[in-house]
Amino acid sequence: MGDLQPSALTAYIEASRPVGVLPQDSHHHALAAQVLHNLQYQHDWTDLRIHTDSSHSARPLLKPLVSGLPPHRIYVHPDEQIEMLKQSVQEKDVPSEREWVLPTHLRETWSLRKFAELFDGIDPVPPAENQASEEKPPFPTAKGGIGSRRGGKRLMLATVGDDSTVVYYVVHDGIVKPRQN
Amino acid sequence: MTVQDSLLAPDLPFPIFQISQTVRRYLLYDINTVTWLRRTHNILGVFIGSLPQSPQQNVFFGLPMELQPEEATLLVEKGLAFIADDFRTHKQAVRSPPRAMANYKATARKEALATAKAVTKQKQLKTQEVLQRLNVRQGTPDADNTVDNDEPDESIFDTSTQETSSRPVSSSVIPYSSTPTTSYPPIPTPSKQSSLPLPEVSASSYALFKHLHALGYFMSPGLRFGCQFSVYPGDPLRFHSHFLAMGHDWDEEIDILDLIGGGRLGTGVKKGWLIGGAVKNSDDNEKHVATSEDGQSEIGRKPGDFHVRTFCVEWSGM
Missing domain, CATH: 3.40.1170 (MutS, DNA mismatch repair protein, domain I)
Structure with missing residues (x-):
């Protein structure tokens, strides 16, 4: 029997344990690290970071959030889908958008109040780590045109199961009509 | 209008x-x-x-x-x-009042009798038509038979028809029993004084229902999708539903598994899983009351009314 090595994920979570006093519990940070790991190595997201404080109010966020840049567009609003079809624009030609990710565990419970507080604490677009990456080649982003952000605030609900499976759901703030996949 | x-x-x-x-x-x-x-x-x-x-x-x-x-x-x-x-x-x-009832009964009987008469008459006409046709067909080749043609031919049909046909339509016709499809001629509309108290509804689901209704959505019961309301953007005869709505109290603990299950179910049928409810303490959310996310004007809201917040869950596809 050799020495049992912790898994790569466990080692990663241990290594990314935050130092100092943070407004959220440490297990939520471990969860955030696990989701970040999953996004980075399973879904090829880039420019990932963990947010602990609200971007526009002094209050800390309810839970640590992850933000990052997916390799392709995660969410396409149904109206935009129609316009893209009309103008025969391929989905890969539309630049991807930075997304908010909320790490949760399957056994958690959430309430309307928590969702409302969380949405009130974030901007529609997550702030990028380095400003350079934000300067994408500008697609014709007239308001309401293809490539412009639509549908109000949204975040990806990342839920970790006991077997380390992570599932991602889009949660919109307000009434946003569903996509026609 | x-x-x-x-x-x-x-x-x-x-x-x-x-x-x-x-x-x-x-x-x-x-x-x-x-x-x-x-x-x-x-x-x-x-x-x-x-x-x-x-x-x-x-x-x-x-x-x-x-x-x-x-x-x-x-x-x-x-x-x-x-x-x-x-x-x-x-x-x-x-x-x-008995008189109204009697009047109604008399009218019903008259109608039933008229129907019965009309049906009998129709039958007679048909019989005569058939008889004439038979006469014409059999009468032409064999001229001798024309005299007693009427007798054997009519006997083909049952005697009751013969009896009624021999007599003019009379009161002996048995009136049909009529089943009125409406009952309102004699039944008066109840007075508002006898009104009962309001139905018992859960505050959370009613708040959501009222909010969506005010935005022009149509709601039908959502039992077949495991939610409270199926939400249609217009008349269900013209539109598919957009959302499966579930009302929650502001602080009600919602299982993440329910959100995921709802989101997956909704995405499978091209709908969004919509959760919502009335905002409890308004001090945090005054900003939202002023600028409602849907642009719906807040004018005309009574003080007892509540602000409702909604969230939509969809599968992300990854």
Whole structure:
């Protein structure tokens, strides 16, 4: 029997344990690290970071959030889908958008109040780590045109199961009509 | 409102009949009210009347229409309707002045007799037509038979027809039993004084229902999708539903598994899982009251009214 090595994920979570006093519990940070790991190595997201404080109010966020840049567009609003079809624009030609990710565990419970507080604490677009990456080649982003952000605030609900499976759901703030996949 | 609309509008407030005191159900019996509500107030209800001859029927229901408690509450709150006690109304109606009842019965009998006469006449005409045709066909080749042709031919048909045909249509015709499809000529509309208290609705689901209704959505019961309301952006005859809505209290603990299950179910049927409820303490959310996310003007909100926040869940596809 050799020495049992912790898994790569466990080692990663241990290594990314935050130092100092943070407004959220440490297990939520471990969860955030696990989701970040999953996004980075399973879904090829880039420019990932963990947010602990609200971007526009002094209050800390309810839970640590992850933000990052997916390799392709995660969410396409149904109206935009129609316009893209009309103008025969391929989905890969539309630049991807930075997304908010909320790490949760399957056994958690959430309430309307928590969702409302969380949405009130974030901007529609997550702030990028380095400003350079934000300067994408500008697609014709007239308001309401293809490539412009639509549908109000949204975040990806990342839920970790006991077997380390992570599932991602889009949660919109307000009434946003569903996509026609 | 066009002239036609105003003609079809029921007398307001119209009665919603509550049957049973234990399991309360809210029924509408008047088709004009039903169509008017659907066209001008986005109220769908559910038709529950089936044909007595097909007890297994589960599609194409007819009157009466059952309203969801939320729908009934909304109509009463808007002052369009009141809740009438079906049991008491029925008892009163049955005890209505005997003369009116007698008149009604006489009219019904007259109608039934007229129907019976018309049917008998029709039968006779048909018989004569057939007889004539037979006469023409058999009469031409054999001229001798023409004299007694009438007798054997008529005997083919049963004698009762012969008897009635020999006599003019008379009172001996047995009147058909008539089943009136409507009962309202003799039954008076119940008075508003006898109105019952508002239906019992859960505060969270009613807040969500009212919010979506005010935005112009149509709601039908969501049992088949495991939610409270299926939310349609227009009349369900023209649109598929957009959302599966679930009302929650502001601080109600929602299992993440329920959100995921709902999101997955909704995405599977091209809908969004919508959760929502009334905002509890308003100090945090004043900003949202001022600028509602949907641009709906907040003017005309009564102080007792609440602000509702909603969230939509969809599968992300990754």
